[in-house]
Amino acid sequence: MRTTTPRRSAPRHSVPRRLVAVAGCLSLGALLSGCGSALGDDRNTVDYWLWDANQQPAYQECADRFEEDNPDLEIRIEQRGYDDYWNGLALGFVAESAPDVFTNHLSKYPEYVTRDLLLPLDEYVERDDVPLDIYEEGLADLWVGEDGRRYGLPKDWDAVGVFYDRAMLAEAGVDESTLDELTWNPDDGGSYEELIARLTVDVNGVRGDEPGFDPDRVETYGLWLEMTDGFNHGQTQYSMYAYANGWEATDRNPWGREFHFDDPAFQETITWWRGLIEKGYMPSFAAQRGVQSSDQLAAGNAAMVTNGSWMTGTFFSYEGLDVGVAPNPIGPTGQRATMFNGLADSVYRDTDNPEAAWQWVRYLASPECQRIVGAHHVVFPAITEAWEIAREEFAADGIDVTPFTRHVEEGTTELFPITDHSSEIAALMQPALEAVMSGRAPVESLNEVNEEINRLFE
Amino acid sequence: MATAAPTAPAAAGDDAPAPVDNPRPRWRGGETRAALLFVAPAMVGFLAFFAWPTLRGLYLSFTDYDLLTSADFSGLDNYRRLLEDEVFWNSLWVTLKYVAINISVQTFAALLLAVLIHRLTRSVVLRGIILLPYLISNVVVALLWYWMADYNLGVINEMLGWVGFDPVAFFGDESWAIPTIAMVNVWRHLGYTALLIFAGLQMINRDVYEAAAVDGAGEVRVFFRITLPLLRPVMALVMVLTVIGSWQIFDTVAVTTQGGPVDATRVVQYYIYDQAFNRFDFGYASAISVVLFLILAGVALAQLKLLRADESDQS
Incomplete structure (x- = not known):
């Protein structure tokens, strides 16, 4: 009977240790997945994040077209669910491994600007003479911060x-x-x-x-x-x-x-x-x-x-x-x-290749890419002629989207x-x-x- | 430290011939070194992933830190804010309710299940099946129950309708949300807890039961007079583990109710997460974590003392 005593002490220790190990693996796993996306420090690769899986095919097509025109650059698109997206982004900022370019939301970007996490695009816009009047009225102004600097180029709108x-x-x-x-x-x-x-x-x-x-x-x-x-x-x-x-x-x-x-x-x-x-x-x-x-x-x-x-x-x-x-x-x-409400693409301030990131943002905001996005008709692109393509594509599927688009045409929208x-x-x-x-x-x-x-x- | 004790009486023996060259200290020195070597990997993990983050968390709780810019020392500000934060006190109360429901139901059911397995079956397959829910990911379990308990489309309310009950908003009603989440986790952890208790039951010496049978004790009497007292150290361990685990409820809430309706399921861990990752207030989140750490340490210590987990009634 006495022999049972020492044997009994064994499970008492081993169980918590096993739990501890599992817990450690879990938190380690979470940590790695949080910052694992941008491990490569390749100067020729631009990491791009978006949260809507329905839109990924459209942007993949844009990326393929972009890579054809810029053979020295590679676009790596990563999609994450909406909640996970912002957590992953926050961890990426902390670990200085956030994606070079990412889809940004009006409810989030002001807090990123206050924390100095976004690259102002004014110099690039001016240098490359990017027209800002091709977008639906008001969309481009949304991305000018309180400091008067621009932190994104518009990609789409919704009603x-x-x-x-x-x-x-x-x-x-x-x-x-x-x-x-x-x-x-x-x-x-x-x-x-x-x-x-x-x-x-x-x-x-x-x-x-x-x-x-x-x-x-x-x-x-x-x-x-x-x-x-x-x-x-x-x-x-x-x-x-x-x-x-x-x-x-x-x-x-x-x-x-x-x-x-x-x-x-x-x-x-x-x-x-x-x-x-x-x-x-x-x-x-x-x-x-x-x-x-x-x-x-x-x-x-x-x-x-x-x-x-x-x-x-x-x-x-x-x-x-x-x-x-x-x-x-x-x-x-x-x-x-x-x-x-309108989304935009922003550039992470500590990107290892700001020029490449800018080229990609500029392409995403260009009529060529937005027409591709319009043809996929999941959302309405920010450029007027591109969302009209989306409206026609919806109509071809028998879906009348004028209840949304009339707000833009009649000017009955209120900004987020x-x-x-x-x-x-x-x-x-x-x-x-x-x-x-x-x-x-x-x-x-x-x-x-x-x-x-x-x-x-x- | 504990290994030093057995050698002391041996050295104290008067008649023992004093060896000219005692090989034991040298041999023991080697043992210590080997032990350290074996402990080292675990120690590195413990220091890097537990001790250091804990210390850093403690430091951050005295700062104003938003994760993205450097931390400013702010003294006891976070703790002062904590005292006046109604949401925090509510979250403690909500968590307490969760733990009370979760642990009481789970422990009772697991004990019953373990005794049933112990007395009625030797089947390994059956034991395996009992463990099944524990092998499913927390998130999957939470989502499955969330859909099954849906007010409008869920199968549970459909079945309640067959027997004439009105549908229940399991996750949407303030008074139902915490009991529902507690029961979902009882379902998941029941088998695991039962297996731990079952292991404890197997360690109780069979002779005791034979003696009881000879004395003509009934099943109920045997349970209360023999099984339960002899199971006490194992039960203490199970309670400490499950209570601490229960206090850390997070995933089920994050997947289903996200703290709502209103603040009905805003448990402490979810509030910490909300402060840290949604509101970027890491200093404050750290302060709440420190308080939770102290509470859990106190609970564990109290349980061990009250249940005398380090003693056995079996000699």
Whole structure:
């Protein structure tokens, strides 16, 4: 019996050590994958990152064309999922192994500029006489920092619209041609809310605008609510209503220093939006968490979904789902509105070959490459003639994208709010907005958050 | 250090003839050197990947550091901010809730499972199957359950509907989110924990059970009077390991709820990650890590003391 004692001590030590080793490998693995992409220090190689896998074929074609013209340069494209993308980039900056050129987002680049991580492109633009007026109006200006220097050349733009299930509209007896004339206001929701109510069906088959509708047992919601992707200034959620209600997100844009989440024009919009949940026309905050809104539309859980133009391909890819796109409704301002967001390519400041990186950025922003991107019609390129190609290609597939493009042509776009401290703002606003939408906090609770956000700029 | 003890009584013996040339010290010196040689690889790993990062983390917790520009010493600022940070205190509370649900359910179920295997089967295949969920990656497990528990499209709510229940927003409801995540991890770790306990059960001497059987003790009585007391050191080890692991809950949250709804699943580790990698506030994230480190060290020490893990009741 006594012999059992020493033997027993063995597993007591070996187990944690094994765990420790596993943990070590894991963290080491994470570290390596974070900075493993740019291990080669080859002067003739330009590393390029993007996050949208759907766009990779288009950019690979650009890269092949670029390499033909520049035989001494090689473009190495790497794609990563959106969240992983920014983490990998941050680790790359720390390890000084970030990609030479990468796709940049308006919500991220101001913080990179403050930390001196991006190469200003002004001298190159001037030297090579790069025209900046070929891009859709306003897109090139987005990438001029608060310091007046340029940190990117525009690559594409996006707008928001309403995706709907055509079969459900037909079933409800709604004429699709009326969708262009929908109006909205924060008091009774206008004809837009009437449509949402009409399209909502409870488990007994009673519609939202009919007597006896049971708002607690809804089979198909008129409009889907999607709040799973973090805070992005309500881009695809509420921004189109708030802007059409005369709201301005910041005192000026870009480089605002004061947010307006305490503005009645904003808060009455949110109150109306949340009201849809109580009426049973939109899923509750708890019920919306799960698979993405396009899946919910395909599954018949919703008749309409607000989303961005970059999702067009995804929405139209479901077998057996006949999708249409409608423009956002016209608001109290007498105009419809959409958030207008544009991406650009930026150069990492510590790139080992700034000249090659610049040549690649310049090519990405050139009509030749953007026409290739337009022909792949996943997104709308920044150059007017190139996004018109995309529009035609969509039309050839039977997809009418004018609900997005008309905003650009009619000038009813509102720029994505470009400010410093965007990650802090997101960290404050997301839980606050979730508390409001889940009914736990009143809409006025956003006043306090707004003060907190504005203190960041003092 | 421990190896010095056995030699002391031998040297103290009066009658022992004092050898003119004692070979033992020299031989022991060689042993120490060999031991060091064997320990060296692990030691290098420990110093490079644990000791040094820990010390650096401790230093960074006293600085204002955004990862990309150099760290500025800021004294106790981060810790002062910590005291007033409601999100941090909430994250501690959320984590505590998670640990309580996760550990209580998991330990109870694993003990039951281990005793069942021990008493009923010798099948290696069965033991292998029990371990299966542990072999699946955390992220895959989290995603699978996330889809299965989806409010609108998930199979779990579909089945609840068959028996007449309303759908439950497992990941979307503030009161359900933490219990759901805790149960997902119980599912994954149950087999592993049960196997650890099972190993402990096998070390209990069979003679004790035979004696109990001779005395006519029933199954329940045997469990409470023999199995459980003799299992105590192993249970202590299992508890220390699982509790510390449980406190470090991160991946399931990162894959499913990302801290939401509102702050319902913003566990400490996720808050640290959020501060460090989303908000680039590495100094503050380090300060939270240091506090978490102290809490975990305290918890582990308390558990070892309370459960007297270094003593056995079996002689």
